[in-house]
Amino acid sequence: MSKKAAIATIALFIFGIVSFISVVDNADRVLVRSSLRLSDLPDGVEKMASKISENFERPMSERKKRLKGLGKLDRPDLFAQYHHDIRTRHGEAAPSYSYNYKVEELLKAKSVTSTKALRKLGSTNQLDWIERGPGNVSGRTRGLIVDPDDPDYDTWYAGSVGGGVWKTEDAGQSWIELTAELPNLATSSLAMAASNHDVIYAGTGEGFGNVDQIQGNGIWKSIDRGATWDQLASTTNLEFQNVTRIIVDPADENTLLVSTAVGFNGAPNTSGIQRSIDGGASWTKVYDSGGRFVQQIIANPEDFKIQYAAVNAVGVMKSTDAGLTWSPSLNLGGIFDFDFPSGRFELAVAPSDTARIFAALDEDTGTTSILYISQDAGATWMKGSDATGVNWLAEQGWYDNTIAVHPFNENVVFVGGVNLWRIDLGTGIDTTDFQVTGIDLENTSSFLAFVNFGGALQGGGIDFGGASEGDYTSIEIRFGPGKSQKAHRFLIPEGETSGVPDANYTYQDYVDVPFELWDSDNDVQLMVSFRDQTRNGVWELAELDTETTREYVFLSAEPYDPNNPHPLIARNGGHTHRRLYFIWPVLVEGGIFDPDNLPEATLRINWERLITQSVTTTNVTDAYDEFGGSAKQVHPDHHNIVIIPINEASNSFRLLNANDGGVSFSDDAGATFTQPLNGYNTTQFYGVDKKNGANEFIGGMQDNNTWRSPAGEDASASSQWTFQFGGDGFETIWHYTEPNKLIGSIPNNLIFRSLDGGASWFSALNGLDDVGTGAPFLTKLAKSKQDPDLVFAVGESGVWRTDYFASSWTLTQMPAGWTPDINSLNASQVKISLVNPQIVWAGQNMIEDSPLYMSSDGGLSFAETAVFPDVPLGRISGLETHPAEDSTAFALFSFANAPKILRTNDLGQTWEDISGFGTGTTSTNGFPDVAVHSLLVLPYDTDIIWAGTGIGIFESMDGGATWADANSGFPATLVYEMVIVNDQVVVAT
Template identity: 20%
Template sequence: MSVITTSVHLLLLSFLFLGQPKYAIAQKKKNQKNTESAESLSDSALYHGLQLRNIGPFRGGRSVAVSGVIQKPHVYYMGSTGGGVWKTEDSGISWKNISDGSFKTGSVGDIAVAESDPNVIYVGMGEHAIRGVMTTHGDGIYKSTDAGSTWQQMGLDKTRHISDVIVHPQNPDIVYVAAQGAAHGPTEDRGIYKSTDGGATWEKILFVDENTGASGLSMDMTNPRILYAAMWEHQRYPWTVKSGGPGSAIYKSTDSGETWEKLTEGLPEEMGKVGVSVSRANPERVWANIEAEEGGVYRSDNGGKEWTLVSDDRITRARAWYYTEVFADPQNPEIVYVLNAPMLKSIDGGKNFAPVPTPHGDNHDLWINPHNNQQMINGNDGGANVSFNAGKSWSTQENQPTVQFYRVITDNRFPYYVYGGQQDNSTVAIASRTAEDGIGWKDWYAVSGGESAFLAFDEDDPQLVYGGSYQGNISVYDHATNMTKDIMAYPVIGLGSIPKEMKYRFNWNAPIVMSQHDKKTIYHGANLVLKSTDGGLSWDEISPDLTRNDTTKQGVGGGPFINEGAGGENYNTLAYMIESPHQAGVLWTGSDDGLVHVTLDGGQNWKNVTPSGAEEGIINAIEVSPHNASTAYITLIRYKLNDFAPYVYKTTDNGESWTEINQGFDEEDFVRVVREDPKRKDLLYAGTEGGMYISYDGGQQWNAFSLNLPVCPINDITFRNNDMVIATSGRGFWILDDVGALQQGAENLADASLKLFEPKPTYLLDVPVPEEPVPGMGQNPMNGVIIDYFLQEEVPDSVLITMEVLNANGKVLREYDNQKDESFKKYPGGPGPKPVLPAKAGINRFAWDFRTSSIPNVPDVFVNGDYRGYVVPPGDYQIRLALGEETQTVNCTILPDPRLDATDADYAAQEKILAAIEKNVKEIHQSVNAMRKAKDQVKSINAILKDMEGKEVLVDTGKALISRIEDWEENLIQPKQKTFQDVINFPNQLNAELLNLKSRVGSHAPQPTEGAQQRLDDLLAEWKTHKTAMKQIIDVELAAFNQLYLEQNIPAVILPLPEEAPEAGK
């Protein structure tokens, strides 16, 4: 072999136990600009790192809009009455919201998928089952041409409530809309609309009058020129619902809506709400569900010319304003469905109806596949459910986070629980976090009261929970027995009663308050204030009537055909009540007719402190400032009087004078609640019909602050452990963990390049959070200490940001930076990627997971263990953030889990063992890596010398050394394991045993066992033996190999040359 040689030193093991290199910190030039600075940041960009989490519960809320796709039997759409549009592609096993970020309102009235093109979807906004409470209006029509991936608003903004959208079966550009119109006042934006250009323009093709809207529309799908429209004269007042009058009627068009004929033959002379449906199986057969004195289910067998009452069963028309829906089976003309409570089905042409059990009792919408009448989707007050056997069984509704909550209150347990009453369901107490992947069904339960409940309890000892329901019902739930007791002050049924004849008039959402100063005192608001000091066994009236007490507005709750006596129309009642946190006996009340009263002496004297000039409306919330006993805020809402403007008032003198503080709200985004930050004076949060706002100056100016909240009404806000907890109408409970950055002046950082905010004291609960939320479960908080920091500009990857965690002695326990490890390779049984600090302009959020630095791995070796560092004990720590030459440090406190009986000594003993394990595993892995590199060098040398004459002894020595290293290594790691199943196939070696012991000792309860200490002693003794063997290999065998190598005088570089080619002809 011919070679070319050069001389260099051969260095072996020079890398053994070398430390990691330190990063140098680069800094931008001061005049260098990046993408966006704090001065130009909008609130949404400034606070991009502050993200709320939805905790659920995953139990469906109201839905009055559903649809399916003829060509795709597993694809369906659901419209929530506050939560937007949802889609399932697996027949209801899972649902995904597809309207967030595109829609400006969240209440859905109807959904229509074009039969000729399933990519085309039209959504009519504004629920059509218009309740007196928990009803939200919409903003017209939205359209998608890509099956819901993107949306465009298509006008009809002022229609408010849409009952039906019908798409031509052959032409997706021809679409009809039944606009029910405003619920609370006259409007000309009602009637039937038509578009022939896919919604680009609209023509009103049927209009009766400003009080009559379209409650339904049905098309003959075999002849789409034929339409039937149900028109409904109606209006909701705060004290009654008018459902019916001369305007209510059924109309028919045979020329695509150009002209209309009013149908009368056989129908009641005067009607209320009407539902209509034409049979696809027999287009001459038309069904109508009619509210009237002679109401019920009507049928026509000649295209509407003549009608016959086929069923006057009262269940088909009960509570007509809320239901009155009829659906013809598309394949069998004898089958018809009527939706009410319950869902009803007739198989004999409407003569007899039988209930069809559904997951929730109150039913509002039904879509039946015209090609398969066994396949359907039902929308009800518990969400949407799919059936493939005509309603014999249904998919679950327990996977839809569309709950409508009225109010929110929290206790002081750990983790704290969040409470509220769900519309059309029970009350809920749900954990704010869990020790699992998410917050599931087992993490919440029902307590006292019902759907409309205010709840009250001792936050430090919530054994007894007081909860209300409509018509003044109130009960107390005992956690010890899981039982409830009725404690109504004057027990009556209430339902169907005339309010002016009642002893007490209660709001649908009657306030209940427990005194913060005397936990034995409970207040219950009727038209006056009731007080109990014995757990509700007796009640005293401590106020006069605190409402306008207008008896002309205390009559029947509905008419002219059907009374609405559930309690939602009770008027001249107290809607809100709050006790001052500063002084016992100071109590504020607000009525649903706009009056505000306050007592300073426990109810002996009351003063009307209603703001001068404030109009009649609902005092929906009162907030007494936590910082000033004389300062209070009230929110007045007037949507029930067709006024959607925001009204917020502030007093600094106990109501002697008031100032309106409405600057910055959208003109129709009325405000439901205002809360003041518990730590920072004048920092206010407002929940509105469409989202959240924030004010930094006591309400002088408001700015949008919805962050990642979906568009939906925000009904209530509270705080616990420095978290903001929010109740929505349509999307359940949400939590913004740690509002510390807002309290520490995040909005005033125009001149700062860097700001590190001090995190709140954090309870030690180590629960890794999945990268993506688990379907069907509420989200847990980020795992660890949540750390917020502000950057003036976005920091590029070329500039280093570092974060260090230090203990009380100043020792660095953990280091982070903004550099992604491009060399990282994921493999089974290996470590995860290193966390990377976000570096956007504005506030960034990061979490230190309570752990020390990760343990180095042996590349490509599977270990059934956790490479993460150990969890530190409770105590005081510091967070240090550095950007260039600027460094900021804040304190950080970790609190012990209050549920544990553990001492500082217990945590210290745990840490001592964990630190020892971590130190030795790190040493083992570094040793193996070092010996592997030595082995690789020997292999490389042998590969070069194996064919050279006179090098046989060196090669054989090298082979022996390689074998010796491999034998040594096999005692420390198990390279044969490639998957978790291999842990039962190949023996686990020393590193795995130590990591296993680490996971056992590192449990949440810190006290180490005697067995753990004994096992550690044995494992460390074993490592000591192998460490001695390693020293023997290095000092003797490797040294001998190096010496032999040097004695051979072998060049450091050996370059083989090609053999010389023979001459031609030889």
């Protein structure tokens, strides 16, 4: 019987897709009593759980705003880490997928050669997929542009990080997905050509986090206002791994510049600015950032020749020739001890005065938000000073940081971090004492690095030397052809390394060094000293070795004499005389030190007075009731502010905002907002279940809480789901025989249950000790239709079991090999056999000292299973079982060039690779080389297997012998979970 006939005759499947996010504030008033025992929780969890209990005692309309954050239980950095780890094979430092791999694998699976051809393909095995919503919950959005040809300003294009490019023509009341046939595009930036509004460019990839959560696929271009898209072939390489921003010459649709953040997942860091004059067919790199991520580029709205770029942990670069050359404008590199991902700048130019520039900075520790202001197009900068000291980026400016200037008033800016704020410039201007205001490193990246010894500057590699304040000026160390001077050489007692007292430095002689030291304020050359650690008579750079590479450099305020050493320096301990700075330099890893052929390069330490300007910061949206304001129905975590001027005479404008819940807008300068949530279905599900006998669903969503479809209604794409509780939503369970019972979860095994169909929720941690740091970030639960009260969770102590639907938990002790580290713990999985609840699987890895575990007594005890012998693997990305054979299970993996699906038919005694990779790097049976998260064996014909991958569903019709794209009308999106309930396959994307 053919597949179509089977479906038509047996009517086994009605296929439901789940996706989306949002904030609604009209839910019923519900009071909940908590059974949470705070005294039983580990340190750090008690306070968090207390917040949960406190908020569960509030009316739903109030608690949603607060509970949704739970002190930032939404952790985008940990999601990034999880996806990084499950793609990193045991023994490797990072994922080894090639750039653009998802697009290439999809093209290969579809047997086409271009992305444009994907739109023309039909579905040969079209199934009746029904989208079940939620229609009122949207996902993280970074890219946002407005169609200037719409006189009502209601036509917008939104770039979803998890769902491609979308369009609305009615201010968000309805949305159209423009890239459904393409792989899941992590769209971070959009730009429309002002000279031809049919031309739109979309940049992909997130270059903001500490691990690349969703890697990009270069730049995509539409020449028909977004109706079709084609990937620019010139950007299918690592130089365009993450395109953070795009600007287009308003006079020429073919001239564009992009900023890039490159170097994630082990790739070389070649971040910078790329320029094209032929519509993206070819590119010229016009700025190399020296290993720093360039996270934004903007242009003066009145003069495209003037451009600014934000360089992480460095500052602001400026170009006055349309991006051909760049020079520092605001340089803070070396002042703050930036630890990536902190140190992100966001920039804005005032439309009413284009000489007014603003830079919003996430300061190094994350505890301070800083606004820098320039009134002269970046020639000089002032630092905003607010007496309240409010941290408006809220320690998360590396992730959500955006700024825009009032269209008619250059003294007002709107900024966004976790919340939205308004900053008004005051009239008070003051100056600080002289201080180091920046360190410039020009062209030094090929040979010069620094060792962090705890110094105050340059990431700990430079420290003040103790000279009097009057000795300090701006100084430069200049390298290059013809540049050298004499320096005082010192030795320390032979064999000593660190902690040598100054008095034990013995002066030796006056020798040449391959650089010059200058007081750049007064054009005076200065004296230098160095420590000759290798005792070879010369100063040299070598790669870091703490025993031999201590060729310290000491900079003095004494004027240079090429013929004579200074008498107060040329003596034992004399290296401290009028010492300005102490530097520990080393050779960059993989570099070559040739003192006779160093490039033209400069290390500059700027010594200036810092000007401050008074500012007043006012809260606009208050997502977690921290500042006495209101959320105004706007989701927290803001990534883009677009301001549309409407009428200068009435001072009216529209403020558009892209956030983690989609798009919001205000037509009254932020007094009120609308966050339309109708069909912008872009949220990412991490858990889903269906009510037995009804088309009702419950799901947990990344950074978007746990939601339930309306009771008593057949869920559809536009269904307005009901908020259940806040935080990153994970696994959910709908009791199979008692539909009033539900379970939901948020990070680190914080589990809740409802006994009244979701009207109220109780904490469900009684007896569960692995909560917080002892639990996986992605809470994992296992359920059984045959024994629906039986539920399992996992933690560092072992497998947790409840026979009472989470009313209480008991620990099953695991064999000695169960000792997961934190990253492996986050990959934990647990699964009950679909056909026999006595068979339970659990684990994190498949390696010799950390295998998978199997129980044949309902989870009361576990035993180790065998390890796949042919190739080394590592962390699993999923566990699945068989609907008819209790001895059969599947272990899923997401590593590049390695097996993706292992099957056992004998309870784990042996495993076979059914994805065709074996010991090779390419599948021999049609399976794509992409991540795998889920799998289903179809019960009406167990030869049919579906695999949920990063590019959609792949299908085997012969028990795993061969694979092909299912070609069923399902989009090429990540499929995180697939479950069968009644006659439906429910897919979470």
